[in-house]
Each structure stands twice: as C-alpha cells, then as structure tokens.
Amino acid sequence: MAEPRIDVSIEHKNRPESSDGDRKHPNTCPSCGSHYRDDELKANLGVCQQCGYHYPVGARDRIAQLADQGTFREEASELRSEDPLGFFDLRPYPERLAEAEVSTGLGDAMVIGSAAIDSEPCQLAVMDFSFMGGSMGSVVGEKLARAVDSAVERRVPLVSVTASGGARMQEGILSLMQLPKTVCAIEDLRDARCGFISVMSHPTTAGVLASFASLGDVIVAEPGALLAFTGPRVVQQTTREKLPEDFGLAESNLRFGHLDGIVPRTELKPFLARTLRLFSNGR
Amino acid sequence: MAGEDERHLRERLSRLRGLPLLRGARLRGDLDRFRKQLDQIEAQPSEETWRLVEIARHSQRPYTLDYVDRLFEDFVELHGDRARAEDPALITGLGRFNGKTVAIIGQQKGRDLNERQKRNFGMPHPEGYRKGMRLMEIAQRHGFPIVTFLDSPGAYPGVAAEQHGQGGAIARSQALMARLTIPLVACIIGEGNSGGAIAIGLVDRVLMQENAIYSVISPEGCAAILWRDGAEKVKAAVALQPDALHCLNLGVIDDIVPEPAGGAHLNPDEAARMLGESLGDTLDQLSALPGAQLRDQRRDRYRRIGVYSALGAEPALRNGS
Numbered sequence: 329m330a331e332p333r334i335d336v337s338i339e340h341k342n343r344p345e346s347s348d349g350d351r352k353h354p355n356t357c358p359s360c361g362s363h364y365r366d367d368e369l370k371a372n373l374g375v376c377q378q379c380g381y382h383y384p385v386g387a388r389d390r391i392a393q394l395a396d397q398g399t400f401r402e403e404a405s406e407l408r409s410e411d412p413l414g415f416f417d418l419r420p421y422p423e424r425l426a427e428a429e430v431s432t433g434l435g436d437a438m439v440i441g442s443a444a445i446d447s448e449p450c451q452l453a454v455m456d457f458s459f460m461g462g463s464m465g466s467v468v469g470e471k472l473a474r475a476v477d478s479a480v481e482r483r484v485p486l487v488s489v490t491a492s493g494g495a496r497m498q499e500g501i502l503s504l505m506q507l508p509k510t511v512c513a514i515e516d517l518r519d520a521r522c523g524f525i526s527v528m529s530h531p532t533t534a535g536v537l538a539s540f541a542s543l544g545d546v547i548v549a550e551p552g553a554l555l556a557f558t559g560p561r562v563v564q565q566t567t568r569e570k571l572p573e574d575f576g577l578a579e580s581n582l583r584f585g586h587l588d589g590i591v592p593r594t595e596l597k598p599f600l601a602r603t604l605r606l607f608s609n610g611r
Numbered sequence: 612m613a614g615e616d617e618r619h620l621r622e623r624l625s626r627l628r629g630l631p632l633l634r635g636a637r638l639r640g641d642l643d644r645f646r647k648q649l650d651q652i653e654a655q656p657s658e659e660t661w662r663l664v665e666i667a668r669h670s671q672r673p674y675t676l677d678y679v680d681r682l683f684e685d686f687v688e689l690h691g692d693r694a695r696a697e698d699p700a701l702i703t704g705l706g707r708f709n710g711k712t713v714a715i716i717g718q719q720k721g722r723d724l725n726e727r728q729k730r731n732f733g734m735p736h737p738e739g740y741r742k743g744m745r746l747m748e749i750a751q752r753h754g755f756p757i758v759t760f761l762d763s764p765g766a767y768p769g770v771a772a773e774q775h776g777q778g779g780a781i782a783r784s785q786a787l788m789a790r791l792t793i794p795l796v797a798c799i800i801g802e803g804n805s806g807g808a809i810a811i812g813l814v815d816r817v818l819m820q821e822n823a824i825y826s827v828i829s830p831e832g833c834a835a836i837l838w839r840d841g842a843e844k845v846k847a848a849v850a851l852q853p854d855a856l857h858c859l860n861l862g863v864i865d866d867i868v869p870e871p872a873g874g875a876h877l878n879p880d881e882a883a884r885m886l887g888e889s890l891g892d893t894l895d896q897l898s899a900l901p902g903a904q905l906r907d908q909r910r911d912r913y914r915r916i917g918v919y920s921a922l923g924a925e926p927a928l929r930n931g932s
Contacts, residue, residue, distance in 0.1 A: 406921045406922040407919050407920070407921055408919060408920050408921070408922060409919055410918045410919055410920055412861070412918040413850070413851075413852055415850050416850065417833075417837035417838055417846075417847070417850060418837065418838065435922075466916075466917030466918050466919045467917075467919045469916075469917050470917050470919055473914055495805075495806075495827050495828070497827055497828055497833050497836070497837060497851070499827075499918070500826065500827055500850075500851050500852060500853075500857075501825055501826060501827055501851075501852075501853070501857070501858055501861060501863050502861060502863070502916065502917060502918060503827045504805065504806075504808075504809055504825075504826070504827040505809075505863055505913065505916040505917070506916075506917065507781075507782075507785065507806060507809050508785055508789070508809060508812070508813040508913040508916075509913045509914055509916055509917065511782065511785040511786050511789055511813065511913075512789045512813070512909070512910040512913045512914050513914060514786065515786060515789040515790060515910065516910065533778075534778075534805075534806065535805075535806060535827075537778030537779075537782070538766075538777075538778040538779075538781035538782050538806040538810070539781075539782050539785065539806075540782070541778075541782075542778055542779040542782035542783070543782055543783070543786055555778075556773050556778070557766060557768070557772070557773060557777040557778035557781065557806065558766075558768035558772075558773065558777070562768055562832075563768050563769060563770060563773070566768050566769075567768065567769050567770070569769060569770050571770060572770065575770065575773070576773055580774070584774050584775070584776065585776075586776050586779055
C-alpha cells in the first residue's frame with residue numbers, strides 16, 4: 329500500500345528556489361513580471377498594481393498596515409522556543425531557531441499585542457511565514473492563548489492573520505497539542521462573547537487551518553492564498569488524483585463555503601474596521 | 612554512522628557559536644545539550660523505535676471494532692453525517708460499558724484488501740468528523756460519556772476532502788469537544804497521527820497502549836519534508852519519539868495501558884481486558900465530577916501544554932515609533 333503522508337508541516341511554497349542562477353528579485357512579481365522599488369511596493373501594501381498579486385508580508389509590516397499609527401503594544405515578546413525533544417534532522421533545532429531569529433528579528437512565528445484599527449480597539453495575533461515557515465510550536469500556541477486572555481480582559485475582539493505551513497515538527501507531539509490548546513483558548517474567547525475575525529493569508533495550511541484559524545466568527549482570506557489541510561504536492565503524490573487548477577486556493581474555498589469572503593490587502597483595514605464596529609455594537 | 616553524525620553535529624556547533632546573535636537567541640547550555648544529543652546518537656535504539664512503529668501498524672493488531680466487540684454490550688452503530696455521506700473510516704455508535712450507556716467514536720482500519728479500501732485505510736474525510744460531531748451532540752444531550760479510539764495514519768489527503776473542508780472539520784470537532792460537559796476519554800490503540808487523530812482527541816483523559824504511537828506527523832511524512840527523503844523514516848521516527856513513555860513524560864497522555872507480551876495482536880482478548888480495566892477506572896473517576904468542572908479542567912489541561920522560556924525583562928516593541 330502507498331504510505332499515506334499527512335502533511336502537518338512546512339510547505340516550502342514560498343521558499344526561494346535553491347541556489348540556481350535565475351532566482352528572481354523579491355520585488356519582481358512572480359505572476360506578471362512587473363518590478364517595483366521598495367518604496368513603491370510598500371506604498372501599495374505589497375500588492376502588484378499590474379495584476380493584483382499579493383507579495384508575502386511579514387508580521388511587523390502587516391501590523392504597520394493594519395494598526396493605527398502608534399497604537400500597537402506588543403505582548404509576550406519575551407517568549408522563546410525551547411528544544412524539549414533534542415530534535416535534529418539535518419540540523420539541530422536550536423540552530424534553526426537562532427538563524428530564524430537573526431534573519432527575521434522575531435522571537436517566533438507569531439507577534440501579538442493590543443491595537444486600534446481605525447479607532448476600533450482589538451487584539452492582534454499576526455503570523456510570519458519567514459520564521460520557520462510560520463510553523464506552530466509551543467510559543468505560537470502560547471502567544472495565541474495569551475492574545476485571547478488579553479482580548480477577554482479588555483473585552484475587545486481578536487483579529488488573527490495567519491501564514492503557516494502547520495505544526496512545527498521539531499517539537500513533535502507538543503506541536504500537535506497546540507491545536508487543542510489554541511482551540512480551547514478560542515472557546516474561552518467565545519464564552520466571554522468577544523468577537524473573532526480570522527484573516528487567512530498565503531499559505532494557511534495543516535495544523536493552523538485545522539485549529540484556531542478555522543474558528544473565526546468571520547473568516548476572510550487574501551486573493552490567491554493557499555488554504556488547505558494538505559497541500560497540493562502531497563495530495564498529488566498520495567492520491568495521484570488530477571488536481572483542479574484552483575485547488576486549495578482562497579477562491580475555491582469561497583466557492584465551497586469555507587470562507588465569508590476574499591478581501592484584497594488594500595481593502596483589509598477598512599473591512600476589519602467595519603466588521604469590528606459591528607461586533608462592538610456601539611459599546 | 613554515529614561518527615559521521617557526530618562530526619556533522621560538531622561542525623554545526625562551531626557554526627552556531629559563530630552566529631551573530633540578536634538579544635534573545637538562547638544558546639546558554641546548548642553545548643551540554645548537544646553533548647547529550649551526541650550520546651543519544653551513540654546509544655540510540657533506532658531499531659527498537661522502528662519496531663514499535665511496526666507493531667503499532669501491525670495488520671493483526673486489534674482495531675476499533677475489535678475492542679468495541681469485546682468491551683461494549685448492545686452496540687448499535689450509527690451512520691452518516693446527515694448532510695452528505697457516510698464515512699466508513701470513522702465509526703460511531705452507542706453501547707453499554709459496565710451497564711452504562713456510552714458513545715463511541717473511532718477511526719477504523721481494514722484487515723483484508725477489500726476492507727482496507729472500504730475503510731480508506733482508516734483515513735477519515737470531513738464527513739466522518741461531522742458524523743462524530745453528530746454523535747457528540749447526542750451524547751451531550753443524554754449525558755453519555757464519550758470514548759474515542761485513535762488509530763489513523765491521518766485525515767485523508769484528497770481533493771474532495773479538501774473541497775469539503777477537512778481543516779475546518781478537524782477544528783470544529785475539537786471545538787465541540789472543548790464545550791462538552793460530559794466525561795471524554797481517548798484510547799490511542801494504534802497510530803495517532805497529526806490532525807486526523809487530534810480531531811477526536813481533545814479529552815479529559817488520554818489512555819495510550821504501550822505499543823501505540825502518537826505523533827505530530829507520520830515518520831514517512833516527516834522524513835519527506837525535513838530529510839527530503841521518505842526513506843529516512845527510521846531517523847524521523849527516532850527524532851519524533853512517538854512512544855508512550857515520551858508522551859507520558861510530556862504530560863500529553865495520562866496512562867500507559869499494558870499489552871500482552873509481544874503486543875496486542877498476539878492476544879486481542881487479553882489486550883481488550885487490559886484496556887477495559889483502565890477505561891473502567893478512568894470513567895469511574897470522571898463520572899464523579901460535575902460537568903462544568905470537567906469542561907474547565909479539560910481546557911486548562913490543554914492550555915498548560917507547551918515548553919518555552921521567557922527572556923529577561925525587555926522593552927516591548929511598538930509600531931509607528
């Protein structure tokens with residue numbers, strides 16, 4: 329029998345191709361080939377003005393795009409991953425962590441904190457794919473749980489922005505436990521009657537899709553984002569099925585009823601503000 | 612082999628020491644830890660770990676319905692998610708255990724080729740998890756405890772499964788379990804892999820048979836991604852440590868259920884008796900607790916799981932400054 333491979337792991341979708349010479353500049357649109365200066369790209373929130381392609385955006389930039397100037401107060405930035413399994417594959421886990429911290433300037437793959445979006449107070453939990461594929465280990469789980477506690481305490485809605493390959497294999501079974509952990513946290517949020525808006529960006533897959541990200545009162549995605557429990561490569565390898573062209577993409581998810589909408593990045597802030605206002609209901 | 616790994620690790624170590632570290636990257640004590648890892652490589656009983664994986668997947672190992680037959684009276688299987696389909700990879704039903712009605716949800720593998728195909732190798736579609744949720748609602752309404760059996764390579768990775776919302780179904784099944792005010796017990800009887808297993812694994816007590824495995828991903832899947840070579844599955848299994856003792860030490864499970872000598876497949880009746888004994892004690896303990904307390908403790912339990920550290924006090928970063 330074919331060994332079934334269930335992927336709760338890093339889909340290396342956004343990784344640059346291995347060191348071949350024709351690697352494209354990160355500011356060149358992979359969809360239509362348009363090229364932008366840094367300031368142009370930043371001014372348009374990392375969206376191609378020609379074709380609408382959404383470039384990857386890190387957690388800090390995302391927060392700057394969404395939060396009103398000067399309102400973001402980061403929480404739990406001191407949390408760092410440990411290496412409870414003494415895990416090493418081709419490289420030791422602490423080395424991967426150290427390099428990720430050096431290259432991203434982040435403590436782990438999620439940044440949380442309080443903020444206001446168009447004057448609407450909320451709690452933000454934003455993931456960063458460039459930190460080990462946005463994988464969810466103990467720190468990401470704990471940060472999401474603390475974001476919930478903070479939202480409940482201040483009686484404000486939670487807004488999460490996900491970008492993740494899934495659970496972090498290097499923390500083994502503890503990473504799988506972050507699924508129920510974040511789910512339990514979201515249930516506490518619901519009991520406290522705080523709203524939860526889940527924004528899925530590319531990619532939101534495996535363990536993160538199969539836990540808190542799918543539990544938003546309102547779930548929206550960015551155009552073209554891959555949102556799948558199992559990514560196309562593994563589905564293809566395991567089942568030999570012919571994949572539809574839009575397999576797992578936000579547009580397909582909307583059609584099958586898994587999303588409330590697709591919101592382009594340039595409209596995300598006003599969309600969130602409007603929705604947050606509805607949840608706060610004049611309070 | 613060990614010598615090569617050792618050289619490799621030492622090389623990495625020296626590189627690690629040379630990295631320009633930000634505030635925060637923790638390296639204190641790492642040297643000791645790597646030394647321990649080197650010792651581990653040398654002493655690693657990798658054949659032992661792989662033997663465990665093979666026993667957990669043994670084709671004669673008792674499956675969910677084998678335990679249901681032996682442990683529950685008057686079992687009535689319930690079918691269908693009332694929306695789209697019946698999923699034979701996940702069975703649900705009601706039965707009596709020690710005279711009391713319980714709800715049963717479990718992944719089901721098949722033994723011969725036909726049965727395996729019918730059961731989809733124990734890999735549920737979203738419809739299976741929705742059927743499970745239907746049973747959870749029945750159990751909640753009537754106050755029946757729920758016993759789940761985890762034995763699956765994972766949730767099915769197919770086109771239709773994705774289109775019908777595999778990720779969301781797994782999330783919502785867990786969310787429902789976090790709301791229930793009845794006793795919930797999970798028995799890991801074979802392989803508990805990834806989201807497909809945890810979908811019915813958010814419970815008050817987790818019982819794990821001594822030769823079962825519980826892991827974030829199958830060794831093959833882990834090898835394919837981290838080693839970029841599925842053939843490195845033995846190394847991946849050793850790194851993932853999917854064994855019961857490891858899970859117990861991390862607080863992920865509550866009890867290791869012994870099996871007959873050589874494994875459950877050699878004496879299914881005795882294996883069922885041992886599992887039934889542990890299940891009986893566990894249900895007795897849980898049934899004595901008020902439902903709201905069960906639910907609150909269940910959430911606390913999961914919210915405490917995780918291993919991380921905190922750096923010393925440092926100023927929080929702010930945007931726009």
